[in-house]
Amino acid sequence: MNICALGYVGVGxxxxxxxxxxxxxxxxxxxxxxxxxxxxxxxxxxxxxxxVHASDRDHLLYVGxxxxxxxxxxxxxxxxxxxKITAVRGTDEDCRTRQVEALVRFQDPWGFxxxxxxxxxxxxxxxxxxDIAGFVTGGMGMGHVVLALPDLKAAVSFFTNVMGFRVTxxxxxxxxxxxxxxxxxxxxxxxxxxxxxxxxxxxxxxxQTLKDLGSTYVLCKERGIPFAMDLxxxxxxxMLSFYVRTPAGFELEYGWGGLQIEDxxxxxxxxxxxxxxxxxxxxxxxxxxxxxxxxxxDAGIPS
Ligand code: FE
Numbered sequence: 548m549n550i551c552a553l554g555y556v557g558v559g560x561x562x563x564x565x566x567x568x569x570x571x572x573x574x575x576x577x578x579x580x581x582x583x584x585x586x587x588x589x590x591x592x593x594x595x596x597x598x599v600h601a602s603d604r605d606h607l608l609y610v611g612x613x614x615x616x617x618x619x620x621x622x623x624x625x626x627x628x629x630x631k632i633t634a635v636r637g638t639d640e641d642c643r644t645r646q647v648e649a650l651v652r653f654q655d656p657w658g659f660x661x662x663x664x665x666x667x668x669x670x671x672x673x674x675x676x677x678d679i680a681g682f683v684t685g686g687m688g689m690g691h692v693v694l695a696l697p698d699l700k701a702a703v704s705f706f707t708n709v710m711g712f713r714v715t716x717x718x719x720x721x722x723x724x725x726x727x728x729x730x731x732x733x734x735x736x737x738x739x740x741x742x743x744x745x746x747x748x749x750x751x752x753x754x755q756t757l758k759d760l761g762s763t764y765v766l767c768k769e770r771g772i773p774f775a776m777d778l779x780x781x782x783x784x785x786m787l788s789f790y791v792r793t794p795a796g797f798e799l800e801y802g803w804g805g806l807q808i809e810d811x812x813x814x815x816x817x818x819x820x821x822x823x824x825x826x827x828x829x830x831x832x833x834x835x836x837x838x839x840x841x842x843x844x845d846a847g848i849p850s
Contacts, residue, residue, distance in 0.1 A: 548626045548711035549619040552688030553735040554667055555595060555611035555645070556750055558795045558837065559602025565794035566599050573772060574752070574801070575677035575763065590675075590752055591684040594646045594668040597750065605796030605836040607747035609652070609660040610692055611645065612710075612729075616665055620651050623663050627653055630709045637662070656705060657696040657745050677766075679759040682752055683805070687732040690751040695838050699723045699740040712736060715808070716783050717818045724822070726783060731807040733784035746838035749775075749790060749798035753805055757787070760803035764789055767801075775835075779826025782819050790827075796836030 566586040570578035576590045584601035587594065600608060614620055627634040637650035648666025655661060675681055684690075696702055703725050706712045712727035715734050722741045726734035739748060754760045764778060767789070775798045776790040788802030808814050 554613035557608040560795035575675040596689040751800040
């Protein structure tokens with residue numbers, strides 16, 4: 548499967564309307580709304596990168612992965628069929644809704660809905676809503692998405708063998724994490740085995756400048772935005788970042804300076820003990836509301 552970038556993410560939330568202020572005033576990302584209450588959040592020339600749909604609860608609805616062309620979609624369907632996974636082509640209405648030329652939808656073994664697409668609508672201009680330079684996207688996609696699921700080993704097998712991601716590295720603590728790439732970005736996808744829970748943990752958006760990371764950090768403090776993790780620097784992708792709890796219940800990692808894999812052939816997978824060189828002190832005890840316990844499994848985090 549030839550996935551080239553993380554294209555878009557869709558979530559449901561009862562507080563979709565709060566993104567008008569959170570996106571535009573805090574993150575610096577323009578927000579538009581449609582009549583059913585959906586909020587579309589932009590951070591580059593694409594029509595949207597995050598869609599927040601009105602819902603009675605916080606949950607991840609779909610993750611949109613970009614493929615280069617129609618041939619890649621056909622090939623993906625064959626891959627999925629071989630893996631005994633049902634792939635459904637999006638209708639014309641689906642494509643209009645997602646603002647793409649074509650898409651294919653399927654569920655992974657943990658019940659997450661993935662959409663493979665090409666041709667997302669692109670607008671002529673993008674202007675951040677605050678005095679910031681903008682975000683690192685282009686060929687590296689919108690950022691990264693981190694999912695919680697109960698079986699990292701099975702996830703590595705699925706995301707590499709079926710979806711074609713390459714493993715970047717692993718982190719052992721505070722729970723086992725696996726990181727995957729599909730372009731130069733250190734990871735477009737990560738999965739954490741944080742006990743018997745599944746769901747969306749966080750999405751990462753990367754600023755072009757350190758100044759903009761700093762000004763947003765200070766603004767979040769001034770405006771009382773709930774921090775999930777304070778400023779810190781990750782060991783594996785070396786990202787300088789902080790995490791806030793969004794109005795849709797998941798966490799947003801606002802980062803700068805992420806490592807890029809310049810030479811795929813020279814890359815070696817490592818297993819790293821800890822997630823951060825410094826900082827990233829946890830500030831919220833409750834997990835993101837987009838994560839839910841898996842029924843019938845004992846609570847607890849594996850050591
Ligand atoms: Fe992250």
